[in-house]
Amino acid sequence: MRLINRQPGVALKSALAALPFLIAFVAYWIGSEIRLAANPSDKLLPAPETIAATAERLFTEPDRRSDRILLWHDTAASLTRLFLGVGIASVLATIIGLLIGLLPHVRATLAGFVAVLSMIPPLAVLPILFIVFGLGELSKVVLIIVGILPFLIRDLSQRVMEIPRETIVKAETLGASSLVIALRVALPQLLPRLIQAIRLSLGPAWLFLIAAEAIASEVGLGYRIFLVRRFLAMDVILTYVIWITLLAFLMDLALRWISRKLFPWTEAGL
Amino acid sequence: MSFVTAENIFQSYGNRPILERVNVTVDEGEFISIVGASGCGKSTFLRLLLAQERPTRGEIRVGNAPPAVEPGLDRGVVFQKYSVFPHLTVRENIVAGESFRARFGWFAGAARNEARKRADETLARIGLGHVAHQYPATLSGGMQQRLAIGQALTAKPRILLLDEPFGALDPGTRLSMHDFLTELRSETGMTVFMVTHDLEEGFKLGDRVLVFDKPRWDPTDPNAYGATITYDFDARDGGIPFQRIEEDTNVLRPA
Numbered sequence: 278m279r280l281i282n283r284q285p286g287v288a289l290k291s292a293l294a295a296l297p298f299l300i301a302f303v304a305y306w307i308g309s310e311i312r313l314a315a316n317p318s319d320k321l322l323p324a325p326e327t328i329a330a331t332a333e334r335l336f337t338e339p340d341r342r343s344d345r346i347l348l349w350h351d352t353a354a355s356l357t358r359l360f361l362g363v364g365i366a367s368v369l370a371t372i373i374g375l376l377i378g379l380l381p382h383v384r385a386t387l388a389g390f391v392a393v394l395s396m397i398p399p400l401a402v403l404p405i406l407f408i409v410f411g412l413g414e415l416s417k418v419v420l421i422i423v424g425i426l427p428f429l430i431r432d433l434s435q436r437v438m439e440i441p442r443e444t445i446v447k448a449e450t451l452g453a454s455s456l457v458i459a460l461r462v463a464l465p466q467l468l469p470r471l472i473q474a475i476r477l478s479l480g481p482a483w484l485f486l487i488a489a490e491a492i493a494s495e496v497g498l499g500y501r502i503f504l505v506r507r508f509l510a511m512d513v514i515l516t517y518v519i520w521i522t523l524l525a526f527l528m529d530l531a532l533r534w535i536s537r538k539l540f541p542w543t544e545a546g547l
Numbered sequence: 548m549s550f551v552t553a554e555n556i557f558q559s560y561g562n563r564p565i566l567e568r569v570n571v572t573v574d575e576g577e578f579i580s581i582v583g584a585s586g587c588g589k590s591t592f593l594r595l596l597l598a599q600e601r602p603t604r605g606e607i608r609v610g611n612a613p614p615a616v617e618p619g620l621d622r623g624v625v626f627q628k629y630s631v632f633p634h635l636t637v638r639e640n641i642v643a644g645e646s647f648r649a650r651f652g653w654f655a656g657a658a659r660n661e662a663r664k665r666a667d668e669t670l671a672r673i674g675l676g677h678v679a680h681q682y683p684a685t686l687s688g689g690m691q692q693r694l695a696i697g698q699a700l701t702a703k704p705r706i707l708l709l710d711e712p713f714g715a716l717d718p719g720t721r722l723s724m725h726d727f728l729t730e731l732r733s734e735t736g737m738t739v740f741m742v743t744h745d746l747e748e749g750f751k752l753g754d755r756v757l758v759f760d761k762p763r764w765d766p767t768d769p770n771a772y773g774a775t776i777t778y779d780f781d782a783r784d785g786g787i788p789f790q791r792i793e794e795d796t797n798v799l800r801p802a
Contacts, residue, residue: 441628441629443626443628443629443630444629444630444632446597446599446618446624446626447624447626447629447630447631447632447695447698447699448632448643448647449617449618449619450597450618450619450620450622450623450624450699450702450704451620451643451644451647451648451698451699451701451702452619452620452647452648452702453647453648453652454650456650456651456652457647457648457649457650457651457652460651460652461643461647461651461652461653462632465634465635466633466634540634541682542633542634542635542682542683542684
């Protein structure tokens with residue numbers, strides 16, 4: 278039987294899915310054991326139980342100086358920035374994507390411009406953002422927007438243009454104006470694609486968020502990681518990394534769930 | 548009194564002529580089947596009737612209205628695929644036939660309830676009442692096309708254009724769609740243009756059968772000339788396909 282036709286069974290499938298996680302964990306554990314055996318005060322690869330203890334402390338115990346649990350404050354600050362950035366970018370991208378996808382004049386005007394804009398490395402303009410928008414919240418949110426907006430616009434305008442011409446013509450024969458076609462034909466078909474696009478751009482959004490926080494901030498997950506880096510506090514860094522990964526994973530899961538709940542018609546055929 | 552007039556239609560894409568010298572007049576209530584080989588401009592002619600494209604030369608008039616520049620309420624259309632809105636339920640698809648002409652495409656309050664009631668009546672008539680709350684993707688191909696036709700008729704167009712509407716259906720479903728279409732037509736008396744690949748279907752449903760073909764043929768450059776209506780059969784006599792050729796067509800008879 279060809280390899281492409283071999284299917285794993287249910288149990289094997291779960292086991293295979295768990296395998297890389299297990300290998301990564303065991304590899305880390307062994308590495309940590311070796312280093313700690315050579316030097317018990319090694320900080321580079323803290324033992325898993327050290328990380329667990331640190332994590333418990335970070336999640337529950339308030340900071341001695343400010344009397345606040347810093348991890349939750351960092352999380353709230355970072356998520357606020359992330360949601361603002363991704364949210365504003367999504368709304369803008371939906372509007373601009375619809376305009377580019379539906380109106381030939383707007384397409385002729387903006388499509389090339391957006392294509393060029395999307396080639397600018399966002400981190401290269403970060404200093405400009407700091408100078409223009411200051412070191413506060415605004416510049417961080419703007420970096421996320423600048424980072425993911427061109428991709429979102431290009432993706433969404435493409436999706437609008439992929440709506441079969443027949444569907445648009447049909448709406449025209451039902452007397453729909455351009456506005457009605459945008460609101461009732463293109464927009465509803467675009468929203469599930471928007472969620473897909475957001476899922477894809479969450480990775481870059483986190484990247485830009487942490488980059489901005491690392492450079493200039495007073496609170497935030499990225500800020501904390503780059504702060505404790507100075508003390509080589511790998512246990513704290515790893516706790517934060519795992520926490521960020523978990524948050525990102527949950528967001529992805531939530532978006533998928535929202536897509537299924539709100540747009541049942543996308544899966545109706547399956 | 549002729550209802551639809553196509554006068555000296557030429558259509559070319561770039562340097563490539565697709566249609567040349569197409570002249571035809573159609574009376575109100577006639578069912579016109581359009582047949583021809585692939586690439587002979589049948590669908591182009593339908594798009595011209597739909598006003599999705601405008602002819603390079605000549606004009607098409609429906610009733611006394613000036614030639615249309617874009618598709619509108621007076622022309623209904625059903626394509627082979629993608630003729631219903633996938634994101635709307637079956638019932639909302641029918642309601643869309645009325646509500647899309649509103650300012651924002653929505654009905655609210657009483658108007659909405661009434662439109663839904665009318666939609667349910669339409670669905671019952673076209674035999675889709677039991678799937679009113681499902682999405683089109685869950686329906687069979689035949690049901691989707693029935694929905695598409697019902698939706699197009701909800702807008703009460705003056706002419707109905709069908710572009711190979713039953714092309715993707717299996718033979719049995721196709722037959723029942725023929726009955727469905729014949730029934731609807733006897734109720735509404737609408738003028739219908741139907742492009743089809745199936746000669747038998749064309750003669751069975753049509754009052755007239757227009758054949759598109761290239762009267763001039765350059766063997767070294769098959770794209771050099773466009774197609775036109777080469778035969779205009781009267782299909783009402785029932786025979787297939789040995790009808791008399793209508794006298795007054797300006798057809799170039801094959802040599």
